[in-house]
Amino acid sequence: MNQATRDNSVWFQEWANEYDNTLGKVSRHHALLDLAVEVSGIQRDDKVLDIGCGTGLLSLKFLNAADCRITAIDSSPQMLRLFQEKIEKFGLTEKIRCLQISAEEMEFPSGQFDIIAATVSLHHVKEKGPVIRKIHEYLNDGGRFVLGDIDMDTTGRLDDPERLARILKYLTLELELAMREGGVQAFERMYDNGKKHILNDGEYCIGFDQWAELCRNAGFERVKTYSLKESGFFKVLVARK
Numbered sequence: 001m002n003q004a005t006r007d008n009s010v011w012f013q014e015w016a017n018e019y020d021n022t023l024g025k026v027s028r029h030h031a032l033l034d035l036a037v038e039v040s041g042i043q044r045d046d047k048v049l050d051i052g053c054g055t056g057l058l059s060l061k062f063l064n065a066a067d068c069r070i071t072a073i074d075s076s077p078q079m080l081r082l083f084q085e086k087i088e089k090f091g092l093t094e095k096i097r098c099l100q101i102s103a104e105e106m107e108f109p110s111g112q113f114d115i116i117a118a119t120v121s122l123h124h125v126k127e128k129g130p131v132i133r134k135i136h137e138y139l140n141d142g143g144r145f146v147l148g149d150i151d152m153d154t155t156g157r158l159d160d161p162e163r164l165a166r167i168l169k170y171l172t173l174e175l176e177l178a179m180r181e182g183g184v185q186a187f188e189r190m191y192d193n194g195k196k197h198i199l200n201d202g203e204y205c206i207g208f209d210q211w212a213e214l215c216r217n218a219g220f221e222r223v224k225t226y227s228l229k230e231s232g233f234f235k236v237l238v239a240r241k
């Protein structure tokens with residue numbers, strides 16, 4: 001694990017126990033995951049890779065939609081432990097396997113998956129191009145990459161006031177929502193997280209035009225983006241191999 005991934009992982013380990021009570025309580029987050037599942041075209045017996053699965057909110061929605069098989073990866077052992085507890089509690093050990101590995105370091109055989117999905121996890125990856133190329137390789141022909149994330153370009157100079165204003169617009173909405181739906185605990189966590197967005201400290205968001213270009217450069221043929229009606233800042237992209 002490289003240094004940046006390790007630092008990131010520490011942050012998520014601290015967050016793990018709170019996750020389902022913070023972002024996991026925000027209705028917009030569930031709407032994003034529901035949209036990702038809806039547009040994925042998931043079918044019975046599909047093989048799915050969930051990158052940055054966290055506590056398993058997305059994987060469980062996939063399983064609820066279709067009797068599929070899921071490989072779930074995350075760099076945080078704490079997040080995976082919480083997910084594993086759910087898997088055992090719900091008797092899903094034959095349907096989901098969890099692996100502690102980062103997106104940067106994952107290795108799978110080519111053409112292995114029907115769907116590779118990632119919700120609000122890949123913006124934590126600094127060098128996105130190589131990861132998107134691996135995703136393309138691990139999908140079978142006709143397979144889909146489904147990305148749900150924040151549509152916000154935080155690249156550029158940290159001392160650029162226009163960049164700051166752009167990020168603050170997003171944070172104003174996000175913090176209001178966190179307070180309304182998750183209370184002070186959610187607000188506090190998202191407030192801390194906001195500084196990481198501003199300083200590009202483990203949060204490296206790009207816009208969906210940039211994601212789409214990375215997908216095309218990796219060899220994906222059809223790329224389509226869906227907007228979340230609950231928030232203009234969140235989108236789901238489906239790229240077909």
Ligand SMILES: C[S@@+](CC[C@H](N)C(=O)[O-])C[C@H]1O[C@@H](n2cnc3c(N)ncnc32)[C@H](O)[C@@H]1O
Pocket residue numbers: 005008009012023033051052053054055056057058073074075076079101102103104118119120121124125
């Ligand atoms: C905001 S959570 C999203 C969890 C889940 N996908 C969801 O939508 O609820 C981000 C997750 O990505 C994981 N993560 C961050 N950087 C990662 C990386 N480089 N490789 C794999 N997982 C990563 C974190 O540990 C965390 O569990």
